[in-house]
Amino acid sequence: MELKNSMKIVLNDILKGKRKVALGGHVRPDGDCVGSCMGLYLYLKEQYPDISADVYLETVPEAYRIINGTDEVKTEALDGEPYDLFICLDCGDPERLGFSRPLFEAAKETLCIDHHVSNDAFADENYIVPDASSTSELVFTLLDTDKISRASAEALYMGIAHDTGVFQYSCTSPETMETAAALMRKGIDASKIIEKTYYEKTYIQNQILGRALLESMLIMDKKCIISVIRKKSMDFFHAAPADLEGIVSQLRMTKGVEVAIFLHELAPQKFKVSLRSKGLVDVSEIAKYYGGGGHVRAAGVTMEGSSHDVINNITARIVHQLKHEEEQEQEL
Numbered sequence: 001m002e003l004k005n006s007m008k009i010v011l012n013d014i015l016k017g018k019r020k021v022a023l024g025g026h027v028r029p030d031g032d033c034v035g036s037c038m039g040l041y042l043y044l045k046e047q048y049p050d051i052s053a054d055v056y057l058e059t060v061p062e063a064y065r066i067i068n069g070t071d072e073v074k075t076e077a078l079d080g081e082p083y084d085l086f087i088c089l090d091c092g093d094p095e096r097l098g099f100s101r102p103l104f105e106a107a108k109e110t111l112c113i114d115h116h117v118s119n120d121a122f123a124d125e126n127y128i129v130p131d132a133s134s135t136s137e138l139v140f141t142l143l144d145t146d147k148i149s150r151a152s153a154e155a156l157y158m159g160i161a162h163d164t165g166v167f168q169y170s171c172t173s174p175e176t177m178e179t180a181a182a183l184m185r186k187g188i189d190a191s192k193i194i195e196k197t198y199y200e201k202t203y204i205q206n207q208i209l210g211r212a213l214l215e216s217m218l219i220m221d222k223k224c225i226i227s228v229i230r231k232k233s234m235d236f237f238h239a240a241p242a243d244l245e246g247i248v249s250q251l252r253m254t255k256g257v258e259v260a261i262f263l264h265e266l267a268p269q270k271f272k273v274s275l276r277s278k279g280l281v282d283v284s285e286i287a288k289y290y291g292g293g294g295h296v297r298a299a300g301v302t303m304e305g306s307s308h309d310v311i312n313n314i315t316a317r318i319v320h321q322l323k324h325e326e327e328q329e330q331e332l
């Protein structure tokens with residue numbers, strides 16, 4: 001794995017002398033965010049009894065609550081004595097910490113563990129490896145394998161499984177599989193974790209997925225697939241934003257498509273845009289251009305305007321990149 005912004009850190013050194021440690025992940029926590037936070041949180045509680053650790057996350061989605069300790073997650077930041085250390089996980093920029101950002105700002109020391117290519121190393125100490133499959137895999141590399149408990153292993157395994165699309169995406173390296181193997185040896189029920197936290201969908205989630213697929217359109221000479229879910233559809237199905245997870249990945253699987261674009265209307269003239277690429281287009285560049293972030297093949301951004309404006313702006317960047325690609329090919 002290539003290190004982008006930082007050398008590997010030593011957890012013991014960073015924790016030396018710390019009494020109060022906070023952990024925090026990004027808004028709308030996904031599997032890797034919850035997995036990396038809970039995996040490290042459980043390890044700290046078990047291996048560093050002198051440290052008082054708290055984990056801050058927005059409401060943990062129902063499916064992930066099979067992970068131990070998720071009932072201890074703090075969903076609001078109360079005023080109090082500043083933390084000695086704030087560890088920010090799976091978070092590409094401080095804004096994405098959401099409600100826990102003030103705690104991060106106030107902490108005496110900060111550490112960021114992340115794998116987003118758009119991360120510009122905003123903490124005091126940074127362990128950022130864009131090539132890593134997941135933040136959960138990075139957390140694993142910082143821990144003493146012998147000391148990882150089954151509960152912590154379950155959390156980390158969930159995170160890795162989610163960010164690799166169950167060991168399918170190209171970010172899945174031999175090291176990823178070795179990490180998964182080491183976690184399996186802790187006696188976890190790997191198939192149950194995958195089934196319950198990744199594949200299982202509620203009836204509502206399947207219905208809204210169906211709606212998104214039915215109304216999708218191929219554009220740009222079928223290189224691109226787009227779909228929009230409006231607020232009124234969300235209300236009709238009684239769906240929450242978390243129910244939309246997985247839709248853009250399903251769109252991306254369409255044969256012949258290079259990029260999938262999924263718009264979710266947050267408010268009038270305001271959309272959460274999810275982007276997935278098969279590899280030719282760097283969607284993190286597009287997301288970053290409009291103020292978002294992510295990975296080469298998976299990124300997101302919030303944009304304002306009509307759905308047509310948003311789609312036009314995004315596709316303009318895709319055309320720009322594909323053109324550049326063609327020009328480079330001609331030069332070769």
Ligand SMILES: [Mn+2]
Nearest residue numbers: 032090135163
């Ligand atoms: Mn991640």
